[in-house]
Amino acid sequence: MKFKFTIQPYQTEAVDSVVSVFSGQPFHDRFTYRRDVTIERDVTNWNKSDEELFMGFANNRLALDSTQLLANVNRIQSRNNIALDKSLASGGLGACSLDVEMETGTGKTYVYIKTMFELNKQYGWSKFIVVVPSIAIRESVRKSFETTQEHFMEYYGKKARFFVYDSKNLAEIDNFSQSADVNVMIINTQAFNSSFNKEKNKEGRTGDAAARIIFSERDDFGSRRPIDVIAANHPIIIMDEPQKMGGEKTQAALKQFNPLFVLNYSATHKQHHTLVYVLDALDAYNKRLVKQIEVKGFDIRNLRGTDSYLYLESIVISPNKPPMARLEFEISYNKSINRETRLVGVDDDLFSLSKNMEQYRGYRVNEVDPIRKTVSFTNGKSISVGEVVGDVSEKDMRQVQIRETIRSHFEKEKELYNRGIKCLSLFFIDEVAKYRKYDEDGNEINSEYGDIFEQEYKSILNEYLTLFNSPYEQYLKKIDVHATHAGYFSIDKKGHKVDSTTKRGSDESDDISAYDLILKDKERLLSFSNPVRFIFSHSALREGWDNPNVFQICTLKHGGSSPIQKRQEVGRGLRLCVNQNGDRMDVAALGSQVLQINQLTVIASDGYKDFVSDLQKGIREDLYERPTKASAEYFIGKTVNVNENAFTVTEKQGKDIYKYLIKNDYIDEDDHVTDKYRADFQNQTCAPVPDSCKDIESGVHLLIQSIFDPHILNDMIKDGHETKITENALNDNFYKKEFQRLWNLINHKYAYTVEFDSEELIRKAIAHIDDKMIVAKLQYTVTSGQQERNWNADHLKSGSAFTAEKSQTFTLDRAEGSQITYDLIGKIATGAKLTRRSTARILDGIRPSTFAMFQNNPEEFISKAIRLINEQKATMIVEQITYCRTDGTYDSAIFTAEKNSDFSKAYRSKKNVQNYVFTDGYAKDGNSVEHRFAEEMDIANEVSVYAKLPKGFTIPTPVGNYSPDWAIAFNKGTVKHIFFIAETKGTMESLSLRPIEQAKIKCAKKLFADLSTEDVVYHEVDSYHSLLTVMEHL
DSSP states (O other), X not given: OOOOOOOOHHHHHHHHHHHGGGTTOOOOOOEEEEOOOOOOOOTTTTTSOHHHHHEEEEOOOOOSOHHHHHHHHHHHHHHTTOOOOSSOOOTTSSSOEEEEEEOTTSOHHHHHHHHHHHHHHHHOOOEEEEEESSHHHHHHHHHHHHHHHHHHHHHHSOOOXXXXXXXXXXXXXXXXXXXXXOEXXXXXXXXXXXXXXXXTOOTTOSSOHHHHHTTSOBGGGTTBOHHHHHHTTOOEEEEESGGGSOSHHHXXXXXXTOOSOEEEEESSOSSOOEEEEEEOHHHHHHTTOXXXXXXXXXXXXXXXXXXXXXXXXXXXXXTTEEEEEEEEEEEEOSSOEEEEEXXXXXXXXXXXXXXXXXXXXXXXXXXXXTTTTEEEETTSOEEETTEEESSOOHHHHHHHHHHHHHHHHHHHHHHHHHTTOOOEEEEEESOGGGTEEEOTTOOEEEOHHHHHHHHHHHHHHHHHOOSSOOHHHHHHHHSOTTTSEEEEOEEOTTSOEEOOOBOTTOSOBOOHHHHHHHHHTTTGGGSTTSOOOEEEEETTOOSSOOOTTEEEEEEESOSOOOHHHHHHHHHTTOBOOBOTTOOBOSHHHHGGGHHHHSEEEEEOSSOHHHHHHHHHHHHHHHSOOOOSSOOHHHHTTOEEEETTEEEEOOHHHHHHHHHHXXXXXXXXXXXXXXXXXXXXXXXXXXXXXXXXXXXXXXXXXXXXHTSOOTTHHHHHEEETTXXXXXXXXXXXXGGSHHHHHHHHHHOEEEEEEEOOOHHHHHHHHHHHHHHHOOOOOOEEEEEEEEEOXXXXXXXXXXXXXXXXXXXXXXXXXXXXXXXXXXXHHHHHHHHHTOOHHHHHHHHHHSOHHHXXXXXXXXXXXXXXXXXXXXXXXXXHHHHHEEEEEEEEEOOTTHHHHSOOOBGGGEEEOSSBSBSEEEOOOOOTTSOOHHHHHHHHHHHOTTEEEEEEOOTTOOBOOTTOOBOOSEEEEEOTTTSSOSEEEEEEOSOSOGGGSOHHHHHHHHHHHHHHHHTGGGTEEEEEESSHHHHHHHHHTO
């Protein structure tokens, strides 16, 4: 299996943000110099010229001065909504030092490799050095270069020649200098981070020999210093994790490389330079670029006066039974006392179930509460999910953690297997001897954790083996318990697995033997043919590698991990998973299900609250500084990118956005973004933005999402002990004759054809543009104020040291002096997907006064012209669309394909074809429009059966696929039409729906109008009452 790489927009933005800094630099890929090297003629080189033998290829010098570079940087910072720098940071390392901030798991290594190719393509630069802080990251970077070679060869027609610096193979440095291709040297700081006393850096002196070689004159290297040979190339230095390389010695050493400039890539910059791109943890989560995290923590509580042992694993929900608790307690047998897990419910008596163990007298189950996740007993005691009560040793806790990891693994694996995704679980341990040991003959055998794992694995495996023998069960039966877990540890000279050695002052390891194993097996572990699904690794090996299909991480070690260490451990599994074909399972592949599938469960060694608090603290500290409140001032002047065009938010637009947020309850009284906005945005049901902002709508929502809300961290990290619905199968309602008839009428798949008159489109577009085109003239505001008389440090911090006294806004009648030329016809033709001829006729037909608006603001004119033409196009398409039935049909399996498990969002229905309805939307009273609609149908005598239609049930339209909400079968004779397809909306006013949504609904009406002869009707409604009213008029 090989990884497949696709071009991701955010990665392209990161690359462009660096490459554009050097806009204006001329292309030059053959900048040569004479190498300082002694070469003797022999049979291998006698026919080469001196030029060929002695020529070296270096990076061309920068032609831009600091003023030009800063202007480019500020333009990029403005585009990316980053605070503008007043000067360039370089730290003496070339012309500038640029920071790129990217969250773990989003592909920063891929980004800087692609950046190398783009810098070579656009400017001819070809010499790069990747500097890393550790052997672990060095090996990971080398692996990335190997796996991306074919991908970049496909796009750039060339491969990067890369090598890891080795003081024992200095000939590679000569090859680096001699080649005109893209050349990359990968070096870790240990190879050069040493004293720079020239007298001490002589061959034969004691000390860190490998670190000194690069700075010393070498007899075997023509009496040259390797560093001088490297420096002659004016390499571009790329710092991977620069926060770990900020020491004075490292920085002094880097200057000797004579870099052209430096690029810094990290998720957690500590020393800040010139920032040009940010994709922090919050951005990555909002864009669905990383897994969602859920945490299972464990709290130990001792009950005074008793040694009763209890562990509440989970609460199990069943559609046909009351909630049950999966509870572990002790049971007395003739020869032993064992701890066993049983399903217990109300009135079950632990005293009786434990075979009369005195410690459980009075422990009769009083209530199983799935909402509060608690079980209470008649003696007044209670226990919460994830809580361990009584006499608990460290071994007990580790057994609980291992069991929960295996259970979480199986719960996910069943679903993932059917999607072709291998599920992996990772255990971090602090001693190899707790997992593996060696017998007298040197054979590797299980130790404590290995034995616990196999015991728990066998127990849980039996719960998943049934008589049905499904493909997943066949897969499980083929895997031997001994073969399904493996350890990735350091290897000693005898070939034995040992604890990884750590660097002084650190808890991380640089042992290359362990990373060789982990990285070598990375792709192999993703194949179903490899039986290994559970990985044990030393806790010191927590950086420099990851695996996209790690879905569980368990820390089997003592507490004390810092917030940074927790982030590093979680980072091993944040990357989005891949299937057996190497395809990334992202939004493009999974749509709205991306976070249901990509969920990382952390089985922590401490309590849930403590772990989450530390993890959130680590995330919060590393977030790029962002506002916490919405205000008109926040939006005004921001740059948004729409359809590859940059727009600056005007004063009017900024004020309109703020009013829009207030009007729709999208911000609260303190101007914080509300749950209502987040729910509407996620469900794509946001209220239409003001008319002044329609052309930048997508950019407006990006700006709103950039406002930091501390509650969003709670969305990023879920409680893994929340009560879940593991299965929502079709029930008897589905098989009712009324629903089967309706399903057989609507489960067909359709294709559409559209025909329209281009002459009519041109006429309508001209009239529509003349009627609706409004382009604001460019304005600027002059604000004057003065310094407060009595000011102090607090005034400066709060921004109140100066008070604005007056302002005046001026209008620019014409944007004079612009050097930018616009391909007006080409840009509009591309955006509206018309021919240049049709576009030209539309522009030629509009009124001169309308066309004159182009001079006021060209970008706004182009954007609005595209939108107005597309609106007319959409109207005509809907009018002329025709549907025809294809041979395909939807299988009933689409109802159970969506895996919604959040019990708090589930409605236990009576007449739905599944036991639970998972509703969309938001409401202040907790009941959304859909939730109330389902309740009303359940008590309505007219309704026989209904179905909440899954997202996979779609109707194709020219403006995207459309999924109706409900299919309802009524009792015959009670209403005018027996079958009704409903779309539930918060309002019946069509003007409040977005144009695209209106177009989709109109297309659906056209399709179902063709089915009306079979008594199937369709309409949008906002309640069951409005449905009955609408039906009478259809």
